[in-house]
Amino acid sequence: MAYWLFKSEPDVFGFDDLIAKGDKGEEWDGVRNYQARNNMRAMQVGDQGFFYHSNIGKEVVGIAEVIALAHPDSTADDPKWECVDIRAVSRVVRPVTLDEAKAEPRLKDMVLVNNSRLSVQPVSEAEWKAILDMAGGTKAL
DNA sequence: GCCAACGTTGGC
């Protein structure tokens, strides 16, 4: 099981929008960056990822799960762009902000802290646990 | 709204 982080602007598509999609989830489409795409290609069904709100909030607000392997992005002209499907799993008890992540020694190597522009990021198991710890765990949707 | 950082593009 691997861990990831999905970044989105909440005024375009926020965690609540993903929750509204229910168990069927949603294509994580629109990614036009090779690193982000390659991360999605590496995902397995059942992998989990943090859902991070950029610009507004700048915080980890919930957890999503990969429910379909990478497939061609239906919104792309070029089949080289692929995306996975994800669904919302749970909220964090307390959102963890970017400022808090930057101030946390355990997260000093986290991609979010060092390269916040990458929209789909890998998260190590230690980072995953640290964020969950800071968030006070998760709660049902 | 500004600007720094980053990725991509295209001329050479």
Place this chain on the structure above:
DNA sequence: GCCAACGTTGGC
């Protein structure tokens, strides 16, 4: 294949 120019992203 290098690198300058450009566009986009996202924190501030």
